[in-house]
Amino acid sequence: MATGRTHRPATRSRGIPEATVARLPLYLRALTALSERSVPTVSSEELAAAAGVNSAKLRKDFSYLGSYGTRGVGYDVEYLVYQISRELGLTQDWPVVIVGIGNLGAALANYGGFASRGFRVAALIDADPNMAGTPVAGMPVQHTDDLEKIIEDNGVSIGVISTPAGAAQQVCDRLVAAGITSILNFAPTVLSVPDGVDVRKVDLSIELQILAFHEQRKAGEEAGAEVVVADAVAETAGVDVPVDEGAAEATAAEATAAEAAPAARTESTDRKGPDGDVPAVMPA
Amino acid sequence: MATGRTHRPATRSRGIPEATVARLPLYLRALTALSERSVPTVSSEELAAAAGVNSAKLRKDFSYLGSYGTRGVGYDVEYLVYQISRELGLTQDWPVVIVGIGNLGAALANYGGFASRGFRVAALIDADPNMAGTPVAGMPVQHTDDLEKIIEDNGVSIGVISTPAGAAQQVCDRLVAAGITSILNFAPTVLSVPDGVDVRKVDLSIELQILAFHEQRKAGEEAGAEVVVADAVAETAGVDVPVDEGAAEATAAEATAAEAAPAARTESTDRKGPDGDVPAVMPA
DNA sequence: ATGCCTTTGTGAACGCGTGCACAAAGATTG
DNA sequence: CAATCTTTGTGCACGCGTTCACAAAGGCAT
Structure with missing residues (x-):
């Protein structure tokens, strides 16, 4: 998958397993779709199929939230949507800043999936003075100089970094210093942050390499x-x-x-030779 | 199916743990940086720090590849770069197609991290006839009609889906039918594929929800x-x-x-439009 | 050579996540 | 109200991944 978290040490998380948390959004999406089709209830089997997971796993996941199902019937869709939303903290508004408005940053700014889940893009920030004022996704890009002020004024606690790798750590440090405690990092770099700050990373290149x-x-x-x-x-x-x-x-x-x-490795990537490990022939 | 290695430590064969595979690109990146600075050798401790992992974990990861280190000294940077590259299959060229050239698709097309790792964008494909021929990232967008032909002609085995959610499964089916066996999915949908096809998903909305x-x-x-x-x-x-x-x-x-x-809960469908998380990216 | 020092490679223990299988709970029907 | 049927919630076992801790291995100085 796409992510990794900075290691969280001793947090007395008498809570929901991380793996379960990561699946809740998946369930939520499937449930939302059902809700829009006005489906009143759904069984663990059906919902699991829609979310692409095992039904036993789904039931166990839900058991961490409480007993929200009815035996012999299933789960009330609307009710479950609400419970999961609440658990994920989506019942409140989360202002987000995007730092680094290049191709990817702009794409993110235009991404519809944010607003639909309670995430509001509060500001777009870029270091390029020429970009300042330029509207992207109907919103003027602001300069990095005002980063701290923007975060404070808007009460932002989640930051998205889509800068080049070289600038990421520096931006990260400023975000953290300004009070950001959650970071979604698209830059291909390992960010180091103090305890208490969560970092998730999305790395396109890594995904392809795994494939x-x-x-x-x-x-x-x-x-x-x-x-x-x-x-x-x-x-x-x-x-x-x-x-x-x-x-x-x-x-x-x-x-x-x-x-x-x-x-x-001095030069070419050609290694058709008698490798014995690397297949000499490519899949057609 | 896997009858062979029932009672055997996974040390043999291509038994590299999935978790290890997912970290190899991370190590590779750190090593590449060292290589560029002409650092000859590196200890597990140093490299682990650079990659943001535990040194014991790193050593164990490398142990799955073989004994490439020298006790008392560390690892030869160049050699390790080569070994990991080979293990990941990066010593060969991987043509890739990107389907769905909206904001995100365009950003991906422009993303430099692909080419630098042996991934070559062979084609950009979109369903919008008006986009056909339009150059994106210095490459003309081609129409979906030619999808099968493009894949065959270029020997593509990896596909990237950056279409809206509604079109993703359909595109996926066509890609698979055309011979694609690895898919990187950016659309917020669960894709169903036959056995033998790998799917990795990147979901921005889910990442934010976890945060x-x-x-x-x-x-x-x-x-x-x-x-x-x-x-x-x-x-x-x-x-x-x-x-x-x-x-x-x-x-x-x-x-x-x-x-x-x-x-x-009676009213919870209100706050999100019919968009849901449908548009991964809209066709610009 | 010999002994010291550094760093690897790995055995073993542990904890988390997954999947099975089933008893309990509730709906439904007669 | 009793019998039956459906589906949840979970105890349990298993396997994977992580971490610790240390013996073995190699370099280096004497």
Whole structure:
């Protein structure tokens, strides 16, 4: 998925499991859809299907909130919508600032999903003086100089960072100093924040890399013979097998193509060679 | 299905834990930065700090890849960059199509982080005929009609969906039918795909809702006297505490602010328009 | 070589999250 | 009111992921 949180130490969270919290918005969305279709009640089975999860998991998730269902019937849609909204804190207004109005920042400013859930874009902030005053999503961009004042005046506690990576930590520090305690970070950097500040990150590049890993694995399985060969080579060649078999495979790769690893990365990304690990043929 | 590795430590084979895979890009980024500064070696402690993780975790993560470190010294930066890149499949080129060129789609098309990691945007696709031919990020937008042909001609196996929610499943189906096996979904919908197809989702609205939850909890703790009092009352009064403490807290909240809960629930469809979270991004 | 110092790699313990399976609870029907 | 049927809520077991803590391994100085 898309996120990660800065590690929260000792918070006596006699509360809802993090994994459950992360699913509540999913349930809420499914419930909202049902609500709009005026469906009065829904069973855990149906709702789970709509949310794309296991029904047992859903019931357990709801059990952390309380007993809001009726046995033999299901859950009252409207009531559940309200309860989840309340639990998530969506019954109140959350002013949000977006810092860094480039392509992504502008897209976020135009994103309809914010307002529909109680998130109000209070201000758009950018460091470029030329952008100041320029309307984006019907709202004038303001300059970074006024960041602190904007946050204070609007009582903002959630900030979105969509600046380039180089500016992110600096912006983050100013946001935190100004009183922000929750940050959604789109910049490809690890932000360091003091305790008590939550950071969630969305990293497009990382998501793609994870997909690439699985994609490669899938491709490798189809032409799976290669891997076997690599293992065989390792054994026949009497390669000094380190600690375990997993390492052996890696070692086999080294023994052939990866020997020139440091050299290979000097330039080209071409490595069609006798890799033994990387599939030589791409999925069509 | 997975009959092979029933009784075996996952050390063998491509048994890299999912959690580890998700962190590899993080390490890679930190290592790349070190590489650019010509740092020759790095210890697990230093690298962990740069990546924002625990050093023990990092070492264990690397142990799944093999023994690439040198005791007493650390890891060779260049070598590790190569190994991780190879493991993630970044040593090859991954053509990608982006479907839905609204605000977000355009932002993604302009995003530099893709190309820098071996991901090449092969095509931009949109359903709006008026957009066809319009250059976005120096590349003409193509019409959905040609989706299948584009994917086949370019050997694309990774697709990015940045359409409105309503169109996402349909687009997804066509992508899958055309041979796509990995999807990065930005539309706020649960996509259903056949086995063998990976889907990762990025949902901005959900991220904010999770932040709101924690934000609310933080605010509640500061003025936490309320909750404590409520609990005390419950006990002193000999109230039959319902299911568990969590529920007790919820009950306490209702007793104060959420008194109007049942009322609100009759009317809860009001505050959000029919938009829901439908538009991930509207076709500009 | 020998001994010291640093850092890796990993065994083991622990905690969280997931899924199964079922008893309890309520609706519904006759 | 009793019997039946549906669906919730949860106890339990299992597996994954995280963290600790330490022996082994390598470098380096003497």
